[in-house]
Amino acid sequence: MGDERVHEVVMFELATAGRIVFGDGAIAKLPSIVSSLAGGEARCLFVTGARVERFAHVRQALEGAGIAAVPFAVSGEPTTELAREGTALARRERCSIVVAIGGGSVLDAGKAIAALVTNEGDPLDYLEVIGRGLPLTRAPLPFVAAPTTAGTGSEVTKNAVLADPTQRVKVSLRSDAMLPRVALVDPELTWSVPPAVTASTGLDAITQCLEPFVSSMASPLTDPFCREGMRLGAGALRRAYAKGDDREARRDMALCSVFGGIALANAKLGAVHGFAAPIGGSFESPHGAVCARLLPLVIETNVAALRARAPESPSLARYEEAARIVCGRADAKIEDLIAWGHDIARDLAIPALSTYGMRASDVETIADKAAKASSTKGNPIVLERAELIAILERAL
Structure with a gap:
């Protein structure tokens, strides 16, 4: 099983969605799930992407079961203003459950x-970092999450990332109470995802298995999810990218996403996601592609810092184990993991950060924001400002 006792764990816990329903065709269970949570004549806010018609058959199935589905479309990444609009609509329509x-x-x-x-x-x-950070005092409406990409793991996490354009940053609304009541994961919903989105979301999923594995908060409960998620993701992503209807590859990537979501919700992330928050808030960029571009650079910098300033850190052994899992070789070293990260980003056409408008003049501001980001707190070592800047300069 590898280095199970690398971290000395004093206390840990595991929180995830109240129920996970996984499998091809699982979306057919949605009407019965909504009825069980909110009653047979419920009114649900039906949240989708911009192409609402793509899920007309799902909405019809809900309404056929006596459940009113009030549509709310999300174009692009959610902002604080969009959250206000959706909240006002749900209240106005007296919705008793939210389905996304x-x-x-x-x-x-x-x-x-x-x-x-x-x-x-x-x-x-309620927002972290830029807001008052007040705790939620009342339980949210029941929430059902049905992902159509294999990447973010949001279906099993307790936070929602919102962008605030005025402050050019993405931050989280976070509470244990926000864990979805049901995560309804149907890999068939990901078959139509185009290659570029498959690549960026898939590399995000793998990153979300790797960062919690080397995190300062890794635990025996999250480790198995990380190990299996890395194995599945590394073995399936290229196949899903090349052939979108590869049933086994899509299923493995969906599992990788779920496992990464469970891991990050309980063991934190690291500097990759610490950078991604201010970059995503400042530039219109796919979150997963940003993570993919940064991943091998952050690994390289973390490992150099650990070797120089914390050579006894258990995270070094964790990186070695991750290399063996991801590369699929018993003799793989950390340098092979770094090379794998560069190679797959190149092969899956992950662009440089400058593609999204980021320039050298932005680097210091982004680095300073990343140092304060919630995700960065899970990094296996505190990176110096110069190290953060150097990563971004190389990623341009």
Whole structure:
């Protein structure tokens, strides 16, 4: 099984969705799930991406079961203003449950709305970093998450990432109460995802298995999810990218996403996601592609810092084990893991950060914001400002 006792764990816990329903065709269970949570004549806020018609058959199935489905479309990544709009609509329509079917942005929007409907005030009252960070005092509306991409793991996490354009940053609304009541994971919903989105979301999923594995908060409960998620993701992503209807590859990537979501919700992430928050808030960029570009650079920098300043850190052994899992070789070293990260980013056409408009003049500001990000707190070592800047300069 590898280095099970690398970390000395004093206390740990595991929180995830109340129920996980996984399998091809699982979306057919949605009407019965909604009825069980909110009653047969429920009114649900039906949150989707911009192409609402894509899920007309799902909405019809809900309405055929006597469940009114109030549509709410999410175009792009969710903002504080969009959360306000969705919350107002759900209250106006007297919705008693929120169902979100879509990518990570759609799921995060639905999750945030479900929490804000029952808690008075503005999103900024509850947001981390830029807001007041107040705790939710009332339970959110029941929330059902049905992902259509294999990447963010939002279907099993307790936070919703929102962008605030005025402060050019993405931050989380977070509470244990925000864990979805049901994660409905149907790999068939990911078959139509185009190669570029498959690549960026898939590399995000793998990153979300790797970062919690080397995190300062890794535990015996999250380790198995990380190990299996890395193995599945590394073995399946190229196949899913090349052939979107590869049933086994899509199923493995969906599992990788779920496992990564469970891991990150309980063992934190690291500097890759610490960078991704301010980059995503400042530039219109796919979250997963940003993570993919940064991953091998962050690994290289973390390992150099650990070897120089904390050579006894258990995270070094963790990186060695991750290399063996991802590369699929018993003799793989950390340098092979770094090379794998560069190679797959190249082969899956992951662009440089400058593609999204980021310039050398932005580097210091992004580095300073990344140092304060919630995700960075899970990094296996505190990186110096110069190290953070160097990563970004190389990623341009």
